[in-house]
Amino acid sequence: MTAPSAPEGKAGKNGTDGKNGTDGTDVPDIPAEAEQHSWWVRLHPWARRSIRASIAFVVTGLVAVVGGVLTADHEGSLGPHIAEYSMTLNHEITVNMGPLGSLILDSPLPLGLGVDVLVERIPDELSIGGEEVPAGPGDAIAGLTEDLNSYVQFFTDPATTIRTAAFGLASNAVLRTFLYWSILLTVIMLSRLTAHGLFRNAVASAWRRPDIRAVTIGLVLALAVAPAVSVTKGSAGVGHTSSVLANTPLADARITGRLGELIDHYGQVVIDAINKNSEFYDVVEANLRDAYAADSAPHAPRTPPLPAPTMSPDASPAPGDGASEAPSGAASTPTATPEPTGDDLGGPTGAADGSGDGDRTGDEETPPGTAGPDGIRAVDEEDVATIVIVSDLHCNVGMGKVIGAAAQEAEADLIVNLGDTVMGGTAVEAICVNAFADGFGDLPVVVADGNHDSDVTADQERGHGWTVLDGKPVVIEGIRFLGDTDPTLTSLGAPTRQVGPETIPEIGDRLRDEACELAAGGDPVDMLLMHNPRGTEAALKSGCVPLALAGHYHRRIGPWQRGLGVQYVSSSSGGATYKVPTIGPLNAPATITVMRWDRATHTPLSFRTIIADPDQSVDLSPWFAFPARPDHEVELEWPAPGQGPWS
Template sequence: MAQQERKSPPRWARWGVAVVAVVLACAFFGTTTARAELSLGPHQALYEVTGDPHLVIDLGPLGRIVADTPLPLGLGVSITVHEIPADLTAVDAPRTLDALSRDLDSYLQFFDSPEQTVATAAQALVQDAAVRTVVAFGVVVCLFLAVRAVLGARRRGELAALLAPRTWQLTGAAALVVVIWVTSTGSTPVRRAPDYADSTVFAGTALEGAALTGRLAGVIDTYSGQLAGLYRSNSGYYLIANENLTDAWDAADMRELDQLARLEEARGEGAAGGRRGPGQDRSGPGPGETAGPSPVPAPSPPPDTVTVLVVSDLHCNTGMTPLVRTAVRRSGAELVLNAGDTTINGTDVENVCVDSFATAVPDDVPFVVSDGNHDSQLTSAAERSQGQIVLGGGVVEVAGLRILGDRDPMETRIGGGTTSPRKETSAQAGERLRDVACEEQQGAGKIDLLLVHTPAVGGPGLQSGCVPFQLSGHMHRRIGPEQVGYGVRYVNSTTGGASLGRLSVGPLQYPAAMSVLRFSTVSRTFVQVREIVVAPDRAVTVGDWEPVPQPAPLPIDGREGRAGPR
């Protein structure tokens, strides 16, 4: 007996092996049962990890899309699309295609940036798998404690004496089973069943090599090559537009350097031999520059200024994401402001658009949002989950600026009209924000910016003298900057290229615009603005810096005409 005890591994080793085995088993359970409710194109869909080594997108009566599994170890993914009518049984090509065309805007959101949908789904499945693993481990621990209590100390001792000497044999046998299973499922690429023919509609897309099954497969294969063509056209369109943005920014930097050089010469300061131009006296790359050599040195911004990039009315055009990313980098933006209407209808399926735009802004650059009438509480929740600061009627201090704002009081839904869910008119919302701004002025200090979606909401604040600068969107055209009341108003045009009655995704059918503003931390005012415009023909203009008019002086007593808090 003593000899047998000497062969038994120490207690800590036995417990360690047991814990590792349980954790691995729970992780396997969590991984193979992970699921998430997300969007796929215009539909809500259920994503599930399965033991079937395929990627299967189940479209109900429309059929299925079957592709090779994207996961290792023979695991697969099943995507069940909701909202497909179950009574769709007849193949009527004209009517079917007409119905599909009504959802084209949403389908293009998926085809425009499928990698964002994949990334979002992968993150959600990993999170769900982790939660399931922890829950399973907790259940096992509870069961163990219950069984341990039922057995009693004597019976536990007998079982330990029986199994302890065989710890390594049991461990080796379990490891051998796992190795055989992994090598048998993961060493050979898994292919679809041979009766599934590759669908030509997916050629050149992220789903290339996938097959369509079901009664509508022939119709889709025959007619919806238009969708694949749009995908390829869309990808190439924004790739070229982004290259044009880079070239236009280089040209704008050259113009600015030339203007600064001429100004120095006019002041008698530019004749010194070997003098370096602005932006060339830095030891390393500054904000907005790449680490490698650049053919055009970026001019240094004026001292004591904060650079702000403004977007608005993106309307789910995720094709603009790389251009926003380039604008953030090249401008050296220290703050990004979104004046609202990030989505089209404020639905769950449009959260992928929020996720896509979030990738354009580095984690160390604050992203502040004032949601618009086409957004919703669901949109706000998705933005917060991405770390964005969503304004809710109070003042926030970000990047040295004191910003006041709120979501739009109105909500517009396609087919449902415009309503006021908070029972507050635009005029009432404007008066409420005016009172907050005036109270801040009497207490913590004057705000620097009012960020709202609809320009009219800021009217009372500008007239009161408590709001020095208002930034908005909504109009889909640039207005200002111009003096209004005792303040200055600037309306940014649409960054998504949105226009009434036209698609806001896919190649632009209307100019898309962003703005770069410079805020002086000395005068506490915005001093310069430049506009970036992307035309439908992919030509890009990066404008010169324009001066921003200053707020109008208040009456001598500082309170005349002000509708401050009573």
């Protein structure tokens, strides 16, 4: 039977008479809606499946990312407190301290992200160095010290706390994103597998109905808008800034509730104390500069320097290891070389180290580096290095600018720091290292860290360009230094403990071997630096180092002949003494030493001390000569506190 032809004047959908046009078979008419998507129908089935899968993958991924970010949370810390962190979209960091109020500051995070911080309790367990400890009486002090350090760390550097919390939130957001993404993809996959495509067709059919479409859109908006309003709601500018926080990282923070009153009142008390401390050391610095202005020999002795007070090598025998820190007393009373007066000096007016500009006898000048008619060696000033020596600063940041002023007035070439720069080696004590670095200026600094310093302290010092000795020789300003860090660590409230692999005597033996090897190779060590004097004993006995500098005892010993060299133990430059705090105005004298060193002959020429007293006065000592290196081994017992010519 022949198929009826199309009505006249009416062609088929394919432009023919209702037929396919080639074999005469019928082709059903394509609905208008299907014709609009004919490109999709013509795609191969695997292509359509790939496109649908890609769209589902991307859309569910975006939904998962939004959900992961908005629901991310992190349990961390703020100061010593446990704190719950959650993400927001209001570009604010809001620290909620409960009934006290809130601290609000602009968020440094990108894309308008902010953080809500709910401050909770301080843990019952004490933590020292990140380890839980029993809350015993001694440990409680150390634990409270850690809490104080945590508070200081947040208020001096809140960005570090925020970065740590942001990392925790980001990690949680990533985990939640993958979780939500996996759940959504699993639901889609299971729906397709169980419904064999009918679910998709049912959804497509329902979506064509206007009422279903409107309800669905409304439901999605309701589910999205409600949490969006919550996470984007800002503080609307509530709270006020505090003048107490001016010139701090929290200067722009807004404070609400009683927290603002507490900061305004008690913060002002702290600021008053800081200002009082600053004014105290401003006066000390001014007095130091005045003392230099009035001094007739500020940079070098103009007359032969006085013999340094010392102990006679025949005063008393040394104990077996020569390393007793605080012996009960010497076997016999030490005798000091008397300080001669100007009439006792003899010789012409002129510096013993060749720096004087006084009159000379004779018609010819003495060439640099040769002996004059009076036996006093002239020195080429180009070969002289002026060194400022400090030790045991113990976070007395006020002394930073005083030491810097001393270095300027003495026209110093470098600063030697004999350790114990801080009090416990904690991260928050970076404020101390920063203050000293600011005070010291651009001068090179060589440091032998002490038992109150740590690896954290060393990293802070290196961050300012200081050279931290680590057992290998370094040459700075033409002087070869050797030294190492103290292997013990002492923190406030915690006992001294071994943290290095070697003991102090073992380090001393290693430094001795290194110094002797360098001397044998033609590169002798000029100065050995160790915080604890016991670490210098072996090298001094070997004769492989001419001069050893140390600190630790908070009292001056030397310079004196020791072993086959000369040793000088510096007193505290921060005013540290037994059971007396170093933070704030001075409670004990602070000592700075200025030394002149001849790079041509590798010998110390002269030295003087600068002593700042609690009454803000500053005393410049006369210039003294260093004792000569002994030609035989000298063994002396350590003087007890209060004994010796330097007490």
